[in-house]
Amino acid sequence: MLEKIKSAIERIDQLSKVKSLRVISHFDTDGITSAAIFSRALHRWGKKFSLEVVKGLDENYIANLSEKEVLIFLDLASGSLDHLKKKNTEVFIFDHHEIIQEIPENVFMVNPLLQKGDMVSGAGVSYLFAKTLSVANRDLAGLAIIGMVGDLLEKELSKTYDEILKDAECVVKKGLLLYPSTRPLDRALEYSSNPYIPGVTGSHKGVMELLKDANIERKDGKFKALYELTEEEMRALITAIMLKFAGEDKTRGFIGNLYLVKLFNKLEDAREISALINACSRMGYSDIALGFCLGNKKSKEEAERIYIEYKQHLMYALKYVEESEKILGNNYLIINARNNIKDTIIGTVASIISHSPVYSEGTIIIALAYNEDKIKVSARISGREGRNVREVLNKVVIQLGGEVGGHPNAAGCLISKEHETVFIEELKKVLDVGLMKVQ
Numbered sequence: 001m002l003e004k005i006k007s008a009i010e011r012i013d014q015l016s017k018v019k020s021l022r023v024i025s026h027f028d029t030d031g032i033t034s035a036a037i038f039s040r041a042l043h044r045w046g047k048k049f050s051l052e053v054v055k056g057l058d059e060n061y062i063a064n065l066s067e068k069e070v071l072i073f074l075d076l077a078s079g080s081l082d083h084l085k086k087k088n089t090e091v092f093i094f095d096h097h098e099i100i101q102e103i104p105e106n107v108f109m110v111n112p113l114l115q116k117g118d119m120v121s122g123a124g125v126s127y128l129f130a131k132t133l134s135v136a137n138r139d140l141a142g143l144a145i146i147g148m149v150g151d152l153l154e155k156e157l158s159k160t161y162d163e164i165l166k167d168a169e170c171v172v173k174k175g176l177l178l179y180p181s182t183r184p185l186d187r188a189l190e191y192s193s194n195p196y197i198p199g200v201t202g203s204h205k206g207v208m209e210l211l212k213d214a215n216i217e218r219k220d221g222k223f224k225a226l227y228e229l230t231e232e233e234m235r236a237l238i239t240a241i242m243l244k245f246a247g248e249d250k251t252r253g254f255i256g257n258l259y260l261v262k263l264f265n266k267l268e269d270a271r272e273i274s275a276l277i278n279a280c281s282r283m284g285y286s287d288i289a290l291g292f293c294l295g296n297k298k299s300k301e302e303a304e305r306i307y308i309e310y311k312q313h314l315m316y317a318l319k320y321v322e323e324s325e326k327i328l329g330n331n332y333l334i335i336n337a338r339n340n341i342k343d344t345i346i347g348t349v350a351s352i353i354s355h356s357p358v359y360s361e362g363t364i365i366i367a368l369a370y371n372e373d374k375i376k377v378s379a380r381i382s383g384r385e386g387r388n389v390r391e392v393l394n395k396v397v398i399q400l401g402g403e404v405g406g407h408p409n410a411a412g413c414l415i416s417k418e419h420e421t422v423f424i425e426e427l428k429k430v431l432d433v434g435l436m437k438v439q
């Protein structure tokens with residue numbers, strides 16, 4: 001892949017002398033960190049460019065892009081080759097998503113799936129580009145780690161990441177996947193939504209009891225941060241938390257590596273920063289998320305404020321779910337939040353619940369929230385195995401009208417508010433029938 005990157009650099013260098021560069025990146029954490037790395041590298045290289053962050057690409061958007069510019073896509077576009085083929089300009093793609101169409105002549109593709117290189121995220125590809133340009137760009141490695149964590153690629157790290165971790169001077173520590181691991185433990189536990197710990201998340205009293213069970217005490221009036229715990233303390237804490245989930249597969253997704261990176265001269269938990277960037281972008285502030293990654297002081301303040309607000313929304317929503325009446329079937333859970341949870345976070349809420357070991361593997365989680373005259377429906381599956389939730393939604397929506405989007409394990413749709421009762425009744429039927437069949 002490095003050879004391919006080297007020739008990309010040469011071609012971009014030549015083209016930039018006659019055309020301006022337009023960089024387009026994806027709006028999730030990996031895309032935003034890709035954009036930050038790439039744009040900083042271009043800037044240091046002395047290149048002029050414009051930058052845009054988008055939710056996704058469609059035919060119309062691509063058709064409207066100016067052909068006077070060289071188009072550079074980060075963390076997306078591998079699936080839009082047929083549309084890009086029609087553009088009468090040079091296109092560069094630095095991505096890691098699946099390539100499903102033939103690569104057109106005007107497209108220069110850098111993608112670990114194509115070059116059979118190590119698997120790296122979009123930010124990883126951007127970082128390799130930056131570092132190939134100049135070793136002075138090594139200071140951007142921390143952003144590449146945040147992008148990697150954002151795309152959940154940290155479970156099986158490729159060799160390339162050994163190098164990026166070294167460049168980032170990243171501290172890797174095995175432990176409980178609770179973030180931020182850099183803040184005092186009592187605060188981190190109280191605000192932990194992923195994992196969501198029943199009786200502990202959102203409850204100061206619950207946190208104190210848990211820490212007492214784990215035999216972890218204050219030192220100089222303050223609790224240690226998670227990353228500072230000794231092995232023994234870490235084990236005791238994990239045991240105490242696992243006891244909160246009695247009767248379930250207790251280790252599912254709970255233990256792993258903590259990644260601590262230096263950002264703006266402060267040691268930060270990559271998961272926390274990834275969540276912050278994601279929150280800003282989801283709330284509609286991709287520009288602030290990008291400014292944050294680039295170290296802009298004002299963006300940093302605003303990003304932190306947006307993140308706190310987002311966490312409060314989320315915390316309130318999770319508490320609401322815990323305390324409100326739910327429709328609990330044999331292998332499913334339906335939450336009708338109506339106006340109590342914002343439609344923009346109902347999907348995240350469903351995801352968090354599906355990751356919580358409170359519900360057994362294969363449980364279908366379906367959450368509904370009002371969106372003006374419509375209802376947003378999000379479906380998730382707990383654990384890795386289970387029914388295709390997109391099909392489940394489809395069976396109901398086909399009768400009522402609407403379109404289901406997503407994947408077999410995470411899907412969603414919009415339905416009309418007048419169908420609320422019918423939808424839930426029909427949904428229950430489909431879910432109950434599925435149970436009788438051998439899956």
Ligand SMILES: [Mn+2]
Pocket residue numbers: 030031075096121122123151
């Ligand atoms: Mn990505």
